[in-house]
Amino acid sequence: MELAVDLAILTVREEQLQVLIIERDNEPFQGWPALPGGFMRPGEPLYAAAVRELAEETGLDAAPLHLEQLATYGDPDRDPRGRVVSVAYLALAPNLPIPRAGSDARAASWVPVESVAGRLAFDHDEILDKAVDRARSALEYTTLATAFCGETFTMGDLRGVYEVVWGVRLDPRNFSRKVVGTEGFVIPTKAKRAQDTGRPATLYRRGPATTLYPAMLRTKE
Amino acid sequence: MELAVDLAILTVREEQLQVLIIERDNEPFQGWPALPGGFMRPGEPLYAAAVRELAEETGLDAAPLHLEQLATYGDPDRDPRGRVVSVAYLALAPNLPIPRAGSDARAASWVPVESVAGRLAFDHDEILDKAVDRARSALEYTTLATAFCGETFTMGDLRGVYEVVWGVRLDPRNFSRKVVGTEGFVIPTKAKRAQDTGRPATLYRRGPATTLYPAMLRTKE
DNA sequence: ACAAAAGTGTTCAATTTACACCCATGG
DNA sequence: CCATGGGTGTAAATTGAACACTTTTGT
Numbered sequence: 462m463e464l465a466v467d468l469a470i471l472t473v474r475e476e477q478l479q480v481l482i483i484e485r486d487n488e489p490f491q492g493w494p495a496l497p498g499g500f501m502r503p504g505e506p507l508y509a510a511a512v513r514e515l516a517e518e519t520g521l522d523a524a525p526l527h528l529e530q531l532a533t534y535g536d537p538d539r540d541p542r543g544r545v546v547s548v549a550y551l552a553l554a555p556n557l558p559i560p561r562a563g564s565d566a567r568a569a570s571w572v573p574v575e576s577v578a579g580r581l582a583f584d585h586d587e588i589l590d591k592a593v594d595r596a597r598s599a600l601e602y603t604t605l606a607t608a609f610c611g612e613t614f615t616m617g618d619l620r621g622v623y624e625v626v627w628g629v630r631l632d633p634r635n636f637s638r639k640v641v642g643t644e645g646f647v648i649p650t651k652a653k654r655a656q657d658t659g660r661p662a663t664l665y666r667r668g669p670a671t672t673l674y675p676a677m678l679r680t681k682e
Numbered sequence: 683m684e685l686a687v688d689l690a691i692l693t694v695r696e697e698q699l700q701v702l703i704i705e706r707d708n709e710p711f712q713g714w715p716a717l718p719g720g721f722m723r724p725g726e727p728l729y730a731a732a733v734r735e736l737a738e739e740t741g742l743d744a745a746p747l748h749l750e751q752l753a754t755y756g757d758p759d760r761d762p763r764g765r766v767v768s769v770a771y772l773a774l775a776p777n778l779p780i781p782r783a784g785s786d787a788r789a790a791s792w793v794p795v796e797s798v799a800g801r802l803a804f805d806h807d808e809i810l811d812k813a814v815d816r817a818r819s820a821l822e823y824t825t826l827a828t829a830f831c832g833e834t835f836t837m838g839d840l841r842g843v844y845e846v847v848w849g850v851r852l853d854p855r856n857f858s859r860k861v862v863g864t865e866g867f868v869i870p871t872k873a874k875r876a877q878d879t880g881r882p883a884t885l886y887r888r889g890p891a892t893t894l895y896p897a898m899l900r901t902k903e
Numbered sequence: 904a905c906a907a908a909a910g911t912g913t914t915c916a917a918t919t920t921a922c923a924c925c926c927a928t929g930g
Numbered sequence: 931c932c933a934t935g936g937g938t939g940t941a942a943a944t945t946g947a948a949c950a951c952t953t954t955t956g957t
Contacts, residue, residue: 462724464683464756464767503683504765507756533754533769535685535728544725546685546767548754616909635947637910653955659908660954676897678946837936856920858937874927880935881927899919 465547466510467498469531469592472554472571473609473625479571480589481519489541490582497569511550519569527553527608532591539584549588551595553608600626601676604646607667615654615662616640627679645670686768687731688719690752690813693775693792694830694846700792701810702740710762711803718790719768732771740790748774748829752812760805770809772816774829821847822897825867828888836875836883837861848900866891
């Protein structure tokens with residue numbers, strides 16, 4: 462029996478929720494889009510395997526990323542090669558430059574989640590579904606939205622993350638008040654960022670808080 | 683590499699959150715309390731393995747229980763016998779009769795979570811922690827509290843689940859109104875249940891709803 | 904001066920909380 | 931008829947939603 466790791470790496474780019482997709486260059490599913498991943502090595506801890514695959518397949522450094530275990534998939538026929546049980550990880554990344562092709566020469570690129578849903582190899586559609594679901598919930602109950610932002614970010618950046626991941630519009634004023642009013646969510650810096658026009662926005666850093674009480678309420682669908 | 687399944691089976695008994703614990707009769711950790719579990723069979727789906735272990739070790743039938751995947755544990759040295767990766771499952775059970783000892787003659791019994799926390803074999807303390815955490819959250823955002831009740835239950839029973847799992851007191855009147863007011867949470871039956879004293883309570887069945895909007899608010903700590 | 908985006912103050916509605924009160928049953 | 935727990939009504943307090951308005955910049 463083989464044990465593998467698969468990665469659903471999400472980011473917010475171009476006003477869309479995007480996922481890092483590779484094109485498979487080997488059978489099975491040669492030429493298909495798939496989540497990056499690979500087999501675990503003997504004696505390797507799960508988390509370490511996820512970090513290693515992340516680096517190998519995408520060139521991304523896991524250190525600044527949020528990386529958490531998502532679920533484990535073990536259908537006996539999920540891989541035509543035989544029994545492969547896969548531990549899926551979810552990573553949330555800021556809007557990074559398009560990663561280079563990995564060492565095993567697969568083309569890696571950011572792709573809007575909507576445009577690949579239903580087209581992935583193996584049971585990766587199911588994994589991606591769950592990853593998106595988890596990301597949406599995480600925004601409600603935790604401060605993880607900051608994981609989609611860089612080291613510093615404006616209130617507008619952070620609000621954009623919520624708007625894209627949830628697919629809703631949020632009132633900038635109420636949003637700002639809620640975030641600033643939540644102890645430890647963000648820390649204002651002295652710096653500001655000017656854009657093309659308009660009043661420059663304060664830049665914030667992540668605060669120490671991880672859970673949100675009260676939760677960010679997603680307008681009931 | 684071996685793949686195993688471990689089960690954190692929770693129930694509410696005697697005003698306490700209790701977990702099903704077995705006493706290990708083999709090395710390693712012989713004589714220690716542990717979560718029920720065992721090795722997966724070749725070609726067996728993960729969920730099926732969880733159901734099978736539940737039946738084998740505790741005599742419980744999984745069909746009426748809520749059973750969900752919790753997380754996967756794969757520290758290289760979590761089992762002294764060698765590399766064992768374990769998929770942990772969480773089960774929520776109503777207050778069932780004390781299960782018989784399993785087929786492999788281990789003593790299985792309900793034990794208050796508080797009294798075993800920190801004493802379990804392997805990394806089962808970590809698993810149990812996560813299970814309790816998940817159960818607490820589930821009560822906030824889903825209708826899973828009913829999984830701790832039998833086929834029918836009174837508002838007091840359901841409220842008792844919340845009070846025990848969260849360790850708080852809830853106002854019976856507001857609780858009742860909130861539950862009844864949440865579309866599809868519970869369905870009233872014609873039957874009532876009389877207790878030693880007091881007005882007989884209406885018996886309810888589970889409704890079709892699974893998620894709670896708005897959430898049950900846990901009084902901020 | 905104007906447009907555009909950041910941020911503040913204020914009001915109204917919805918929700919939660921607290922608690923007085925009535926209902927139905929066993930002893 | 932009293933104790934006990936189930937269930938309803940209602941007002942105060944808290945919270946969220948909407949939006950007018952002021953601030954600060956580039957052009």
